[in-house]
Amino acid sequence: MKLALLTMPSILLKSLTKCSKDLEAAKVASPQYNAITRNSMINSVTLPEDEVKRRLEAGEPYVIRIKLPRQEEVRFHDIIRGWIVVHTQNMDDKVLFKSDGMPTYHLANVVDDYLMDISHVIRGEEWLPSAPLHVLLYRYLGWEAKMPEFAHLPLLLKPDGNGKLSKRDGDRLGFPVAPLNWLDPKTGETTSGYREKGYYPEAVLNFLAMLGWNPGTTQEIFSLEELVEAFSLDRVSKAGAKFDFEKAKWFNHQYLIRKSDDELAAQFKPLVTEAGFSADEEYLKSVVSLVKERANFVIDFMEHARFFFEAPTSWDDDTLRKKWKADTQDLLEGWKEALKSSNFDNAQSIEDASKVYMESREAGIGKVLQAFRILLTGLSAGPSMFEICALLGKDEVISRFENGLKHTKEAFA
RNA sequence: GGCCCGUUCGUCUAGGGGUUAGGACACAAGAUUUUCAUUCUUGGAACAGGGGUUCGAGUCCCCUACGGGCUACCA
Structure with missing residues (x-):
């Protein structure tokens, strides 16, 4: 492969060690190796052919660059962004083969995609600036007829401020960025993953799919199969999208309750x-x-x-205090006795018994329900209290009730 | 700095000349649950700015501003 490219007229050589110094010496605004600066540097266009040969045989290190025309318009079509035009005067002679003989990404991706009959190159927007180079590579290699279509996707941005989302943002802001927890073997840094934070893969996939794409309908929940069916590149948006972790949680919730x-x-x-x-x-x-x-x-x-799974050992006294009235303790004591003698077949029967009791006291159940909840669970919010009671069972309920009343007697009586 | 890309509610977005600028998340209020949450309903909330083109611009063109990406012998 290296030999084949070496014979091409569009390639030039350059002494590795002098490359950057020469660029500085050329005193260009931004040191670029291009159609102008290459003429004042040591390479296969400035050196006589036999000198090039001599240096190669002497084993001097070198790289192989693409030799771009000085002024040419490179036009290509992007499925998401339409026509894009770049002039070669704004491009540079990119390295194709490194001095270790390995190709750079630019060459490798083109050759690879050609060999694999790739039809679409779909990648992040950060690749857009090098796309013209790739187009030229297809052309010079004689593969233009098989050049794939390009689609440059919008970037994922940091939730706060702007900029490309990076692994570090996740742990900085307390949300995952990687699919799985990951320990960088080089730096020893860890990156937290979606899986470990409890996200379902389908939810993450669904959420991600909606960032930068939409189906054109109001449907938001998509299975992978539905996504495959509904997705099309022409509904991908151009602007970068910020991560909204509230919405990511909402997606997970949607999958959870299903x-x-x-x-x-x-x-x-x-x-x-x-x-x-x-x-x-x-x-x-x-x-x-x-x-x-x-x-x-x-x-x-x-x-x-x-x-x-366990009886509360502490209670939300702040909320309790707000709800506490002169007769609360007494009402609750009576309720406890009423429950003792009622049947615990199901939530409904417990609710009925409770209401009958409250009616006998000429009070609404709402008056003490919140306190009841805190005595039995320690918390001020949760599912239906009667469902909870049914599940806990009579013995446990009475025991907690008594224990809680002991606490309120000391704290509020 | 240079080149390229972008810009509709706080966030994700619909919209491709004539719309009361729609939805979702989040937020707020009301209803319901004789509790909190759930649920339901309602509400506030946006076309970056300026020029054109046009009978008519969120929609088309230009400029400005702002944001982003790239600018490695990394991908």
Whole structure:
């Protein structure tokens, strides 16, 4: 391959060590190796042919560059951006082969794509400036007829400020950027991954697909199959898109609530074990069905569901204080007694019994429900209290109720 | 600096000469759940600026501003 290119008239040689010094010596505004500066440097266009030969045989290091015409318009069509025109006077004689004999990306990608009959080159916008070079490479190699179509995608931007999204932004702002946790073997830096943060692959894929592309309808949730069906390059937008992690969470939530309780229970189980609890399949399924609506990730479940596995040891006193009235303690004590003698068949029967009791006290249940919740779960928010009671079972409910009342008696009485 | 690309609500975006400029996330309010959350409804919120072209510009052209990318013997 190297020999083949060496014979081409558009290629020139250059002494490696002197390259940068020569450019400085040429005193050009931006040191570029191009149609003008090449004439004042040591290379195969300024050296006599036999001198070039001598140096090569002497084993002098060299690189092979593309020799661009001085003034020529390079036009090519980009599927997303339309026609793009660049003049060769604004381009430079890029290195094609490094001094170690290896090709640079520019050459390699063109040769590779040609050999593999690639039809479309779809890549990030950061490649746009080198696209004209690639077009010229296809031309000089005689492959223009098989040149692929180009599509330069908009960039993913940092959520704050501007600029291309980088791995470091993730850990700086507390969200993942890589698919998986990753330890850079060179720097020892770690990058947190979507998987470890609890994102579903389908959700990430769906979210990413919507960044820079839209289906032209209001549909937002797409399976991979639907995406394949609906996607087309001509609906890709031109401007870069910032990551919106609130929306990423929303996507994950959408996928989460569509999962079956079986599946979610299975995913939750290891976390339950890890937290030092154990529960059977059925119990987990019930917990999960109550909790999933308010969680974005399975790894968030425990913070909403801890009370399903252990009685609270502390209570949200601030909220309790706001709800506390002179008769609250008394109403709750009575409610506890009422529950003791009621049946716990299901949430509805518990609710009915509770309401009957409150009516007997000529009060609405709303008056003490919030306090009730805090006594039993420690928290001021959560799923239906009656569902929770049904799941916890009568003994546990009464025990927690008593314990909680002991606490409020000390704290508020 | 030079070259290239871009610019509609805070964010992701629809829109390709005539629209009350639409949706989603987030936010706020109301309703419901006699609790919090969920849910539902409603609301605030945008065409970067200036010139053209046109009967008529978010939509077409130019300029300016701003943003981004590239400018390696990295990809």
